[in-house]
Amino acid sequence: xxxxxxxxxxxxxxxxxxxxxxxxxxxxxxxxxxxxxxxxxxxxxxxxxxxxxxxxxxxxxxxxxxxxxxxxxxxxxxxxxxxxxxxxxxxxxxxxxxxxxxxxxxxxxxxxxxxxxxxxxxxxxxxxxxxxxxxxxxxxxxxxxxxxxxxxxxxxxxxxxxxxxxxxxxxxxxxxxxxxxxxxxxxxxxxxxxxxx
Numbered sequence: 001x002x003x004x005x006x007x008x009x010x011x012x013x014x015x016x017x018x019x020x021x022x023x024x025x026x027x028x029x030x031x032x033x034x035x036x037x038x039x040x041x042x043x044x045x046x047x048x049x050x051x052x053x054x055x056x057x058x059x060x061x062x063x064x065x066x067x068x069x070x071x072x073x074x075x076x077x078x079x080x081x082x083x084x085x086x087x088x089x090x091x092x093x094x095x096x097x098x099x100x101x102x103x104x105x106x107x108x109x110x111x112x113x114x115x116x117x118x119x120x121x122x123x124x125x126x127x128x129x130x131x132x133x134x135x136x137x138x139x140x141x142x143x144x145x146x147x148x149x150x151x152x153x154x155x156x157x158x159x160x161x162x163x164x165x166x167x168x169x170x171x172x173x174x175x176x177x178x179x180x181x182x183x184x185x186x187x188x189x190x191x192x193x194x195x196x197x
Contacts, residue, residue: 013059016052020045054087073100073107074134077114081132088122092130098137102197109171110134110143110195116164117145117191125149125189139197146190151183 023041030038071079074096081094100107114132121127127149135142165181172179177195 013052013055016048016055020048020052023048051087054083057083073102073111077111077134080111080115081118084118084122090122090130091128092118092132094132096134096136098135100136102136102141106141106175106195106197109175110141110193113168113171113193114143114145116168120164121145121147121149121189125151127188136197141193141195141197143193143195144190146188148188151185151187151189153185154181154183 023045027038027041027045030041077096078094081092084090085092102110114134118130118132121130125147127147130145130147133142133144169179172193172195175195177193180192181189182191183189
């Protein structure tokens, strides 16, 4: 996870900061010579700062597992989902029902799994719509995440390099849960996870 965050810091945050620095230099000249251009640069700078802030919040969520304890599992998950909506312009419909009576370790692992699944959708699936449904009750937790993205052929993937799938499988197995993946080219992806409480 930390290696991925380091790559994202380099690929997105550091590039945005470099772009902000360049535009700030241009702004000095534009303020004197071209007020219209200065307004355009100012608007662009605001957008770049907001994008960088959102990107940093996503990374902080990854580095601060206590977030779900501070807010509660459902609320923290909804907050994380909202960051993905903003950062990646995804139409995500989410539903969390039942109770949160689940030990903190399983809460954290499910939180991390959901985070990884959304990151995969945002960066690889080319999806525009995502549904997240989580039900907690009757001695079990059911998590369903499905998207309208490009999909893939399950038998063709390399778990060691593909979409964090290996990590997700390991976490589900550690909880003694069940993982079902349904996907085909052009048909999106549906992932079901069931864990005993």
